Amino acid sequence: MKVEIQQFSPASREDFYAVHSAAGQCFCVAWWVSTWEGWDDRTADDNRGLREQLLAENQYDGYLFYVDDAPAGWCQVGLRDRLPKLVEAHALSSDPDAFAISCLLLLPHMRGRGLAGVFLAGVIDDLRSRGVKRVEVFPRLGEGLSADEVWTGPQRLFDSLGFQLEQAGERRGVMSLRL
Numbered sequence: 001m002k003v004e005i006q007q008f009s010p011a012s013r014e015d016f017y018a019v020h021s022a023a024g025q026c027f028c029v030a031w032w033v034s035t036w037e038g039w040d041d042r043t044a045d046d047n048r049g050l051r052e053q054l055l056a057e058n059q060y061d062g063y064l065f066y067v068d069d070a071p072a073g074w075c076q077v078g079l080r081d082r083l084p085k086l087v088e089a090h091a092l093s094s095d096p097d098a099f100a101i102s103c104l105l106l107l108p109h110m111r112g113r114g115l116a117g118v119f120l121a122g123v124i125d126d127l128r129s130r131g132v133k134r135v136e137v138f139p140r141l142g143e144g145l146s147a148d149e150v151w152t153g154p155q156r157l158f159d160s161l162g163f164q165l166e167q168a169g170e171r172r173g174v175m176s177l178r179l
Contacts, residue, residue: 003115004066005122012064013055015071017048019064019107026151027051028062028076028103031083063126065106065119072110075123076103080136090138090167090174098176099127099135104153111147116157124161128179136176137163 006012020027025044029051033039054061065073080100081087087094101123106116127135139155155173163175 002066002068003118003122004069005119005126006064006066007126008060008062008064010055010060012071015064015066016074019071019074019105022107023105028074028105029054030151031076031086031102034085036085062103063119063123065115065122067110067115071107073106073115073119074103075101075105075119077101077123077127077135086138090169090172092174095134097133099132101135101137101153103151104157105151108147116153117160120153120157120161124177124179132179134176134178135163136166136174138172138174140171141168141173 008016025047027044027047027050029047030039032050032054061078062074062076064071065075077099079096080092080098081094081096083100083102086100086102104116104120106119124135137158138152139158140149140152141155143156145154152172155175158175161177163177165173166176167174
């Protein structure tokens with residue numbers, strides 16, 4: 001099996017849409033809308049439209065994962081403070097150098113094969129090579145969670161890669177890794 005990790009770019013736009021069209025209707029804009037109020041009323045077209053706006057503003061904010069040359073996953077990554085809703089949701093102090101992994105998605109037929117760890121390790125290696133010093137993640141805490149509950153990534157995956165729990169909320173935590 002051949003795996004590859006690529007930074008999201010205009011050249012991989014259709015692959016981004018292929019992954020998101022197969023996996024739901026969010027198009028990875030949940031943290032970009034200002035509030036959760038009305039989120040359930042948003043349609044796939046609403047979210048795709050917001051993603052188009054972000055791309056027009058050059059917000060290619062993540063990585064695509066390929067298995068045997070086919071798009072198989074997505075990871076949203078960027079400077080944490082660019083997402084005020086994320087910062088507010090976790091009552092975080094401003095940190096202009098902190099990066100956030102705010103979404104981790106594998107297509108359903110790719111799950112349960114250890115590929116999320118391969119994908120995330122590759123993302124972390126690339127961030128390290130780009131000089132990033134610290135990365136934060138925001139997993140739903142606990143075990144036995146459904147795929148819908150771990151759209152920010154499962155805690156056990158982050159534990160296995162050396163992330164440390166910094167803050168435990170009722171449902172989600174804040175974990176960090178120094179690179």
